[in-house]
Amino acid sequence: MVIAIGFEGSANKLGVGIVKDGVVLANYRRTYITPPGEGFLPKETAQHHRANIIEVLKTALEEAKISPKDIDVVCYTKGPGMGAPLVACAIVARTVAQLWNKPIVGVNHCIGHIEMGRLITKAKNPTVLYVSGGNTQIIAYSRKRYRIFGETIDIAVGNCLDRFARVLNLSNDPSPGYNIEQLAKDGTKFLSLPYVVKGMDVSFSGILSFLEERASHFLNEGWTKADLCFSLQETIFAMLVECTERAMAHCGSEEVLIVGGVGCNLRLQExxxxxxxxxxxxLFATDERFCIDNGVMIAHAGAEYFAHGGRMNWNDATCTQRYRTDEVEVTWRDD
Incomplete structure (x- = not known):
């Protein structure tokens, strides 16, 4: 029996989660929201995390109805992510681990998403589409690694949506992607956009540039914001479905698991x-409780690693902004 606490803060979501043998005891989160038309910068995001993390930690412990002495391992997001926010959370994780005299484990953010998705949906060995603000990957498990079959060659799909929301001056509350999804439901006309699939990889920067340069022109020509959101979603999601299907065919897979913040999008799931x-x-997918960055996924992935003998030296309890999914040895899977 392992009780693990996880600290997540790789972007604008700050979360602390607690799990006990795959059972979620607490999942508390705070989001840094900027004004419409603005993105979130590392410095200000880290300040948000530092200002809120003690309250988030206390709330998670209260929600779980446990005390620090009950915890077996402290887990934190090692990467990938934004440097300053990652470090802000890692410092707190290292501090409480020393204060509580507990071992510490650094978790790959992407692996956290995958393992949480597998836990909640009970998917056995799916082809994984990992889509978020900072990452876009098509992944399959083989021989103790999550292998990347395809990925974005420039910006992530969530980043594309977020930046287009800024072009339209949409609210960042609760998230730009969510507001694009709602607006797209009212779209009635489809605008043909660049469709960029290169083998197993996708590219979104050209689509974004196309819309950034021409959005005002299209709006003046009678297209609505809803039409543009609808057209963007249909195009980029079709690209992702195409590459996922190709990976499935290669692996002989009969399961797809969508994880990451963009995975909440019901049109993508459809x-x-x-x-x-x-x-x-x-198809397996989860809702916003587990799709959007959260502390529980870090706690669960860290607990799996810890329960199968994984340990981390204090000198290795650092952060790295570029931490590849396929760098991690998946010691807890034998299939």
Missing amino acids: MMEAMCKERGAK
Whole structure:
């Protein structure tokens, strides 16, 4: 039996979660929200995390109804992510681990998403589409590693959506992508946009540049904001579904798991579901509690690693902004 606490703060979501043998005891989160038209910068995001993390930690412990002495391991996001926010959370994780005299484990953010998705949905060995503000990858497990079959060659799909929301001056509350999703439901006309799939990889920067340069022109020509949001979603999600299906065919997979913040998008889930039905496969996805960055996913992935003998030296309890999914040895899987 392992009780693990996880600290997540790789971007604008600050979360502390607690798990006990795969059972979620606490999942508390705070989001740094900027004014419409603005993104979040590392310095200000780190300040938000520092200002709120003690309250978030206390609330998580209260929600879980446990005390520090009950915790077996302290887990934190090692990377990938934004440097200053990562460090802000890692410092607190290292501090409480020393104060409580507990071992510490650094967790790969992407692995956290995958393992949380597998835990909640009970997917056995899925092809994984990992889509978020900072990452876009198509992943499959093989021989103790999560292998990356395809990924974005420039910006992540969530970053593309966020930046287009700024072009339209949409609110960042609760998130730019969510507001684009809601607006897209009212779109009635489809605008043909660049469709950029290169083998197993995708590219979103050209689509974004196309819209940034021409958005005002299209709006003056009778297209609505809803039409543009609808067209963008349909195009970029079709690209992701295409690459995911190709990875499934390569692996002989009959399961797809969507993880990451953009994975909450119901239109993406709908399009992926249609593809899965055609292949006789099954789609697995979670809601915003576990799709959006959270501390529970870090606690769970760290607990799995710890329970299978994984340990970390204090000198290695650092952060790295570029921490590849396939760098991690998945010691807890034997299939």
